[in-house]
Amino acid sequence: MYKQEAEKQFEKQISEHKLLLHKVCRIYAYTDADRQDLFQDIVIQLWKAYPKFKGDAKFSTWLYRVAINTAISGLRKKKDFITSYKPSDLPLHLTEDASSQIEEEKSQQLYKAIEQLSQVEKAIVMLYLEDRSYEEMEAILGISQGTLRVKMNRIKDKLRQLTKTIDYGT
Template sequence: MKKELEHSFVELLEKHQNIVHKVCRLYTNNYDAHNDLFQEITIQLWKAYPKFRGDAKFSTWMYRVGLNTAITLYRKSKRTINTQDFEGVEFKITAEAYDDTEEQQLKVLYKAVHQLNDIEKALVFLYLEDKDYREISETLGISEVNARVKMNRIKTKLKTILNP
């Protein structure tokens, strides 16, 4: 049973690992911090996976765990990500090469997004991932109307940041 659980987790993580990379990119500023946060999110996903009921899509659940982990660590450490050892489980995940070509084009936008607060960053991230407001509200635990209002305010805020 444990091997089946581990196998299904690794398979889903490999399939959706770009979600975790994107969360890491949003909340870190360098390669080492990115890798540390990726590892920490993976650990938290593994710890929570046995409780995953499938009420939401795996990717939506993964966004929620990843964002919550990143926000919690970000707040605790004031931009220094601390990792924890996780003994007893060894994952053999084929890591995709992380291509940052597209991100170079978005560098200015990321710089502006880094000036937003944690919840605003998460909302922008999900919006840029083409999530509808229902999925955004489920992931962030806010109402759909609240998600729409916040997104409109964030758009105005980003316009001000990008065009001073």
């Protein structure tokens, strides 16, 4: 009986936080197939760790920690993961709304720049874009708030430089 209740609760939590998981997959995997594989790996690790979740932190904080650690450890195991899978350049489609096309191009440029960051830097950026507080980031990543602030400033500078130098023609 307890196992069925735990499974239902787990499924409910995963369903409620599916977008967070997809964001982690988007940051750490570059093809649809790799994102699906990473999503499955994360869910498996979450299920394995679920009995140990005590509720000391918010579920989303715990989920982020497990998801990011799974993504990073998967990259360490598969060193060629980053270098062998590059995102394909999407063809530009003309739309009636030019501003949405510009926003999409900016978004693609940002993701292309984020791909060039280290795993830890990617995690910090993802949490920052999620409007997570430095306190929550500290709980998720295990990095002090002061260090996170310094790293975030450096990452912003790095992203500014990277988005200036990205060439879509290559």
